[in-house]
Amino acid sequence: MSNTTLLKRIQSSFIGQQTQYPLVDGSISPRRYFDSAASTLMMRPAFEVAQNFLEHYSSTHSELHFSARGANRAYDWAHKRVLDFVGANSDIYSCYFAGSGATAGFNRVASELAILRPQRDVVIVSEMEHHSNDLPHRKHASKVIHLPLVGEGANCGGIDIDVAQETIKKYGSRINYIAITAASNVTGVMTPIHELAQLAHSVGAYIIVDASQMIAHAPISMQSEVLIEADIDVLIFSGHKIYAPGSPGAVIASKSLLKQTSPSEVGGGMVKNVYIEHFTPSDNLPEREEAGTPNIVGAITLACALDVLLNIGMQSILQKEQHLINLAWTKLSEIEGVNLYGPDPDQLPRTGTIAFNIVGFDHGLTAAALNDYHNIQVRNGCFCAHPYVREMLKRELWEINLDPDTPDIEAKVERKRGMARASLGIYNSEEDVLALCHAVADLASRQQEILLAYQPQGKSGYRHREFLPDQTTLFDPVTALEQSLKKL
Ligand SMILES: Cc1ncc(COP(=O)(O)O)c(C=O)c1O
Structure with missing residues (x-):
C-alpha cells in the first residue's frame, strides 16, 4: 500500500x-x-493490536510460559519502535516508559539530574513551557531561568536564539541543563532544538526536549544530521498525544547519561539483588528505569501507532x-x-x-x-x-x-x-x-x-x-x- x-x-x-x-x-x-x-x-488498528495482545496477556519479566515470552517480545518491540520514531540509535540511546504522560518523565529527569550535578545549580527553560516542563525543574533546581520570547503581547512566541546564547554564556558552567519545548501547546510555535542543543553542549549542559506537541505533527530526530554536538540528550513525550490514549509517557535518554544517574523509582523488576542490608539496581537498560509491572498494553498500542506513522x-x-x-x-x-x-x-x-x-x-x-x-x-x-x-x-x-x-x-x-x-x-x-x-x-x-x-x-x-x-x-x-x- x-x-x-x-x-x-x-x-x-x-x-x-x-x-x-x-x-x-x-x-x-x-x-x-x-x-x-x-x-x-x-487509532483503530493500534487499538486492535492491543486487544489482540489481550488474548495472550501476561506480564513481562518471565521467559517460561508462551504468553510471558510473547509479552516480553512485544514490550521490547515497543521500546525499539519509540527509538526508531525519534531517530535515536539504540547503541547510544535507551527508551523507558513512565507514568501516564510526559509529566512523570520530567519529574524523574529533573530529580535525577539535580542529584547528579548539584554544583550546576541553574536550569534554563522558556516562558513558553507547559507547567509540566517548568515546575519539576523549579522543584529540584536552585535557580530556573525563563528565556523570554520573541516579540511581546498577543503575537509573541518562539525562542530568541541570541538571548538564549547570551543567557547560556552568562551562566556557563552553572547550567545543569536546558529544558525546552519543541513546540508550544498554546500556539504550536516550534523551537530550533538542535541549535539550542549545540549551545547547551558548549558549556557542558544537557538538553531535554519536551516533544509532547511535536511528536504527532512533524518529524523529530534526536540525532542531528550535521553535528554530534547538536544531538538531543533527553526527549520526552506522552503516548496519548500520538493516537494511543491510555499508553504511557516515553523518555528517551542517552545511555551515557542514564548510566551516571541512579533510578529515582525503585521496586520490583529493576534490581539485581536485594538483601536486608542493601540492594543493587540492575545494570540493564531500560529495565533499571522501569520499576513495577509495566503498562504493556499501552506500550504496544503506542508502538503500533508510531509504526503506522513511520510508514506514512x-x-x-x-x-x-x-x-x-x-x-x-x-x-x-x-x-x-x-x-x-x-x-x-x-x-x-x-x-x-x-x-x-x-x-x-x-x-x-x-x-x-x-x-x-x-x-x-x-x-x-x-x-x-x-x-x-x-x-x-x-x-x-x-x-x-x-x-x-x-x-x-x-x-x-x-x-x-x-x-x-x-x-x-x-x-x-x-x-x-x-x-x-x-x-x-x-x-x-x-x-x-x-x-x-x-x-x-x-x-x-x-x-x-x-x-x-x-x-x-x-x-x-x-x-x-x-x-x-x-x-x-
Ligand atoms: C507541551 C506539553 N508538555 C507536557 C505536557 C504534559 O503531558 P501529560 O499531561 O501527558 O503528562 C503537555 C500536555 O498537555 C504538553 O502539551
Whole structure:
C-alpha cells in the first residue's frame, strides 16, 4: 500500500470520529474534534493490536510460559519502535516508559539530574513551557531561568536564539541543563532544538526536549544530521498525544547519561539483588528505569501507532497539517472580532494549533457555544501555560479595567484569562477547518443572541439557559457496563 493510500485509510480509522451529539437547533451530528493538543483520538488498528495482545496477556519479566515470552517480545518491540520514531540509535540511546504522560518523565529527569550535578545549580527553560516542563525543574533546581520570547503581547512566541546564547554564556558552567519545548501547546510555535542543543553542549549542559506537541505533527530526530554536538540528550513525550490514549509517557535518554544517574523509582523488576542490608539496581537498560509491572498494553498500542506513522512518513503529515493551519489562520484572521495569538505562521512555523478569542466573549463561552451550536470541540483556558498566555493577553486584561469592588471579581477575571484553542490531528480535514472557521464567524456575528443565551458558571464555565441535553448524551461507565453485562 502506498503511503498516500495508507494515510487516507488511517485518517478515517479513528475510534470516536463519528460519535454524535445533539445541537441547540434539535439536530444531531457527528462531532468535529479539535482537541488533539490535549489528547488525540485512538487509532483503530493500534487499538486492535492491543486487544489482540489481550488474548495472550501476561506480564513481562518471565521467559517460561508462551504468553510471558510473547509479552516480553512485544514490550521490547515497543521500546525499539519509540527509538526508531525519534531517530535515536539504540547503541547510544535507551527508551523507558513512565507514568501516564510526559509529566512523570520530567519529574524523574529533573530529580535525577539535580542529584547528579548539584554544583550546576541553574536550569534554563522558556516562558513558553507547559507547567509540566517548568515546575519539576523549579522543584529540584536552585535557580530556573525563563528565556523570554520573541516579540511581546498577543503575537509573541518562539525562542530568541541570541538571548538564549547570551543567557547560556552568562551562566556557563552553572547550567545543569536546558529544558525546552519543541513546540508550544498554546500556539504550536516550534523551537530550533538542535541549535539550542549545540549551545547547551558548549558549556557542558544537557538538553531535554519536551516533544509532547511535536511528536504527532512533524518529524523529530534526536540525532542531528550535521553535528554530534547538536544531538538531543533527553526527549520526552506522552503516548496519548500520538493516537494511543491510555499508553504511557516515553523518555528517551542517552545511555551515557542514564548510566551516571541512579533510578529515582525503585521496586520490583529493576534490581539485581536485594538483601536486608542493601540492594543493587540492575545494570540493564531500560529495565533499571522501569520499576513495577509495566503498562504493556499501552506500550504496544503506542508502538503500533508510531509504526503506522513511520510508514506514512511524518514529513507528509507535517505538510498536510501546515496547509490546514495556514488555511485556518487565514480564514480566522478574515473574521471581524476575532483575535489570534502567537506569531503569524508565515514568520515562524507552527504545529497544528491555533489559539483565539472572539472579542466580547469569554474563552469559556466560545468553547461552550462552538460545542452547543456547531458540535465543534475545542479546549479553553490557559492550557497549563500561564506565563505564556498571560503575556499574550496582557493588553486585553489591562483593558478590562474592572473596578476592584466588582462583585465576584475573581471569577470575572478568571473567565477572561484564557483563550479557545483549536488543535489538529491527522484525522482533521479541510472540511473540518472550514467548518470551524464558519462556526467562529457565525458566533461572532450573533454576539448579543449568544451572550443572552448563556449563564456563566463558576470560574470559567458557561451553561446554555435552554439547551440542556439529557444526561444520556454523555458517556456513562455504569450504563456502558450494564449493556456489556447484558451481552454475557
Ligand atoms: C507541551 C506539553 N508538555 C507536557 C505536557 C504534559 O503531558 P501529560 O499531561 O501527558 O503528562 C503537555 C500536555 O498537555 C504538553 O502539551
